[in-house]
Amino acid sequence: MLILSLLFLAVGIVLLILRWRKVGSWPVTLGGILAGVLGLLLGLTTFVHVVEPTEVAVPTSLGKVGRTWQPGLHFKSPLTDVTTFSTRPxxxxxxxxxxxxxxxxxxxxxxxxxxxxxxxxxxxxxxxxxxxxxxxxxxxxxxxxxxxxxxxxxxxxxxxxxxxxxxxxxxxxxxxxxxxxxxxxxxxxxxxxxxxxxxPSDGLQKAIDQKIAQDQSTAQAEAAVRTAKAEAEKRKIEAESTAAANAAIANSLTDKILLSQCIEAFKAAAEKNPVYASPCGAGGTPVIVDGTKR
Structure with missing residues (x-):
């Protein structure tokens, strides 16, 4: 900006000198005045710097770093460079x-x-x-x-x-x-x-898929083993229960009880058959039941 300002000032001075020497006309004079004014305005801008509300700035002059400029108007030397930093995220x-x-x-x-x-x-x-x-x-x-x-x-x-x-x-x-x-x-x-x-990468995704499939197979196999163990345990318990019941029955039955139950059973059968031979006698001797005599 400083170079541009000096350029306009130089153009304005040259045009005014030409008019002073009566080389140019009034338009030349007007052009010289406008160029000079524009050069002055541009030159003034090199002495100020405006920091926006969402910025901070750091001035440097001839290699020396100055303090941070907060938002606002600051005056500076034309030789000062200003670096702005946005404070927005x-x-x-x-x-x-x-x-x-x-x-x-x-x-x-x-x-x-x-x-x-x-x-x-x-x-x-x-x-x-x-x-x-x-x-x-x-x-x-x-x-x-x-x-x-x-x-x-x-x-x-x-x-x-x-x-x-x-x-x-x-x-x-x-x-x-x-x-x-x-x-x-x-x-x-x-x-x-x-x-x-x-x-995941393609290679890792493939390895993950293989591991998932392997885990599913392992889970299915473990479930089958647990089911087989449960069935075996169930059969074992049922067999033990049956054996215990049979043992209890065997221990509770005597020859007299068996004979009595046999006679009662064949009494009921003799009601339909007048004479019935029952093998319920002692020592295996048959007992003759006469259904007509009660």
């Missing part, structure tokens, strides 16, 4: 080509998609300027590599199944805490980490 999307490839504690390959929401701490703007040089460089040189490193380290402490299913929320929370702790001392505020998606 920014999103670092680690998806697509930037997806983080991680390995689980078992060596399985996973792909993690996440978003890191971050912003700069205005009180550390000068330090960030010295470390990176610009807001874009802060993300590329600090937020991006540190986030990827932490994501890999966290997943390396978990199994593949924990990584993409059972412990996903815990892993996301752990990544958030570690990234926040890593970047806070540098003046970078982490407003949240969203672990959006975790998917």
């Amino acid at each position: 920014a999103d670092l999307d680690l998806t697509g080509d930037s997806t983080v490839e991680v390995r689980s504690s078992e060596g399985g390959v996973l792909f993690a998609d996440l978003t890191v929401k971050w912003s700069i701490d205005p009180q550390h703007t000068v330090e960030l300027f010295k470390l990176a040089g610009s807001a874009e460089a802060v993300q590329q040189r600090l937020v991006y590599p540190d986030s990827r490193e932490i994501v890999r380290n966290v997943f390396a402490r978990h199994t593949s199944v924990e990584g993409y299913s059972s412990q996903r929320e815990a892993i996301s929370s752990e990544i958030d805490k570690l990234i926040t702790a890593r970047l806070a001392p540098r003046g970078i505020l982490v407003n949240g980490v969203n672990l959006r998606n975790v998917r």
Whole structure:
């Protein structure tokens, strides 16, 4: 801007000199005046700088870094360069080509998609300027590599199944805490980490499918074994119950009781058969039952 201002001033002076020497006409004079005024206005802008409400700025003059400028109007030297930093939250999307490839504690390959929401701490703007040089460089040189490193380290402490299913929320929370702790001392505020998606590689997915099929087969075999054991136990209990009942009956029956029961049975049968030979006598001698005489 300073060079452009000097250029317009030079053009205006030349045109006015030409008019003074009566080389040009009044339009030349008017053009010289306008060029001079424009050059002065442009020159004045090189002495002021406006910092927007959502920005902070760092001035540098002849290699010397000044203090952070807060939002508002600031006066400066034409030789002062001003670097602005936005204080609005920014999103670092680690998806697509930037997806983080991680390995689980078992060596399985996973792909993690996440978003890191971050912003700069205005009180550390000068330090960030010295470390990176610009807001874009802060993300590329600090937020991006540190986030990827932490994501890999966290997943390396978990199994593949924990990584993409059972412990996903815990892993996301752990990544958030570690990234926040890593970047806070540098003046970078982490407003949240969203672990959006975790998917296994093709090779790992195949191994997972095989393990699931094997687990299902094992479960079916174990269920069959449990069923067979239950049936065998049931038959054993039934056999023991039958044997116990038979033993109780055998111990409770005597010859007299058997003879009495036999006679009673054949008395009932003799009502339909007038004379009936019953083998219920002592020593196997038949007993003649006369149904007509009662």
